[in-house]
Amino acid sequence: MLFNSLDFAVFLPIVFGLYWFVFKNKLKAQNLLIVAASYLFYGWWDYRFLALILFSTIVDYSIGRFLANEERSVRRTLLIWISIVVNLGFLGFFKYYNFFLDNFVMAFSFLGQEISSSGLNIILPVGISFYTFQTLSYTIDVYKRNLEPTEDFIGFMAFVSFFPQLVAGPIERATNLLPQFYERRVFEYSKAVDGLRQILWGLFKKIVIADQCAALVNPIFDNSDNLSGSTLIWGAFLFAFQIYGDFSGYSDIAIGTSRLFGFNLMKNFSFPYFSRDIAEFWRRWHISLSTWFRDYLYIPLGGSRGGLKMKLRNTFIIFLVSGFWHGANWTFIVWGGLNALYFLPLLLTKRNRQNIDIIGGSGSRISVRDVLNLLGTFLLTLLAWVFFRAENVHHAFRYLNGIFDRTVFNPVQDFSGVLLLLIGLFLVIEWFGRESEFAIEHIGLKVSGVLRWSFYIVLALLIVAHMDNQQDFIYFQF
Structure with missing residues (x-):
């Protein structure tokens, strides 16, 4: 169901x-x-x-x-x-x-x-x-x-x-x-209302963001050999938001539904695309899985207690196993290995825990360096997602080769300004709600009921308007 x-x-x-x-x-x-x-x-x-x-x-x-x-x-x-x-x-x-x-x-x-x-x-x-x-x-x-x-x-x-x-x-x-x-x-009435609010946001992420991205991502990846580099970049960009909206949307609906029945589930996503390095990204992405591997595999293997060789070994084991957990395809293993390589410089320089706070949290200043690190981390993640989405490793390399082709300056095919606007709206809401358990947990609570309910109604109307293009949840295959 x-x-x-x-x-x-x-x-x-x-x-x-x-x-x-x-x-x-x-x-x-x-x-x-x-x-x-x-x-x-x-x-x-x-x-x-x-x-x-x-x-x-x-x-x-x-x-x-x-x-x-x-x-x-x-x-x-x-x-x-x-x-x-x-x-x-x-x-x-x-x-x-x-x-x-x-x-x-x-x-x-x-x-x-x-x-x-x-x-x-x-x-x-x-x-x-x-x-x-x-x-x-x-x-x-x-x-x-x-x-x-x-x-x-x-x-x-x-x-x-x-x-x-x-x-x-x-x-x-x-x-x-x-x-x-x-x-x-x-x-508890307040808990149930909070759960409904989280369900609403989860449905928005799934139906309005993820499913609309999927409608363009699927044909781009299926025909990547015949498309321009600019279009391939557009496809990789959209997939980054498809998988985030799809999976974190499911988690939001699950957590919100649980709250309706009086249960508290752990937070599974914490605004990962606002991370300033890969280590922070993995502390914010699929938290329940990454902490599971940390506690039941990484620490029993020795964790970070041993020398450099043990740390490197354990790090690569965790990322490779995490990749393989996602599916029986070499693409997932390469995806895990690539993230391990991203993580390696942070581990060697002991900077893997330098960003444990929320960017701009509690009114702190956001530097130009923070913004550049955020954008750089997103680009690295986007490139890794190509392996996650590709049919096989050869397809992934062909896709990446197509991106770095001179056709990267050609006009983007299947470009959707409306979808880009929706993603922009989504990012703005996530940014202002990044210190909450989920993006709209507190947004609008301090304004009048009319404005707050108008916001909820707009979200609901957007969901209803986009329900004719529903897709299965990506993580059902895992």
Whole structure:
């Protein structure tokens, strides 16, 4: 079920009404309703994969219960490895089987040995990369004794399958979200209104920005060999806003929807295109994934505690694994490696944490250097996005080669002044809201109700006006 669909527009009010009016003050009933609603939400796409998420839930719940009663280190280690192997095994099969098979055959062909093989027609379950990491956070935290294992199976099912963030995040930690299913929720009007405001902004980013960009990005990338360098720059520029509007829009809708039901999810995006270096960008982009890898992979590998070689090794591992997490294609691995190279000078000069504040935050002065760094970081990110979007590595290099062609001075094909104006409006709103949890959290709250509601109505009208060109969420493929 898509957030930007009529189905969800009907589904959400029904679940909301049952949750607060029929099952009010009945914690177990509310959790059971969340489970039922979440399985319906997920099964709406393909009911066959409900068994997969249920199996993953049973395995990790059981591992947690076994860990609760096991003190012997050898058996505890065995238990956590069962969880890791089962979860990553499912992820590896559904997402990477054909990738490894194709590259295995290609490697032998390169050595002069022809091997005949046929891949499997595997359907990638939506959201498997997200809920797999979410359940793993539970077993790992229980193993490390950072979290008490739960005895409430229904609550754990609700945690794993929680429909607002099930298929595209944020990737919640068990230490944050799971305890919220044990606590009595009380309806808070201000929290619900804030959630609706965030949903509105998420829909604007998805439908008005991302989907309209996609309408031009797709034909540009599909026909990049026949287009001018100027048009290719336009396509790369639009894709940067497509993927940001699409993914952060989903996160905003997920977080806002969760607030309607009394839950607080972690912030997943923090205005990443206002970053002054790549390190700051990665502290602001897909925060739930980058911090997951930091806590469960980077730090266990040694983090930054060792010498320079260890720091370099761990940094490249994190970026390459992060790239591979996104998909079974060398383009994602190159994208991750390219970001590691961007990060390298900051690491070597120990400047990777020089920009941890918000640019111009709390009224501080914005220097010319800040602006140049911001623009430079955006350009580096834009070039890396070409690999993320390209069909394969060869396509990405052809695309980049086309950008640096003399046709870069030709008129842009498929240029849309209206879309550029919408992106400009979007950036202005994001800029003035950059110190908030989401861009319009506080914008307009100090002005009269007429002006504030006029702003919301304009956003809603723009959403409705652009709903005839809806696209699937990009991160559904991950």
